[in-house]
Amino acid sequence: MEAFSAVQADPKVSQDLIEAALTLLPELHAALDAAQSASRPATAARLAAARKTVDRSAGVYREADR
Secondary structure, three states, rough: HHHHHHHHHOOOOOOHHHHHHHHHHHHHHHHHHHHHHHHHHHHHHHHHHHHHHHHHHHHHHHHOOO
C-alpha cells in the first residue's frame, strides 16, 4: 500500500515507477479483501471505498499510458 500511495503522491513520478505500482494491484486487492472480510461492517465499508480509490487511480495511470 505504501508503494502505491507514494506513486499517487508524486505528480512527476516516472513511468517505470507507475508500472511497478500497477504490478502490485493483485496483492493490494487481496490484502484489502482479506481485511474487509475480517472487519466489522463500518470498517469493511471503508476498506471497500479504499479499494475503489485504488482502482480509480490505477485507471488514471493506465489511461496515461495510451
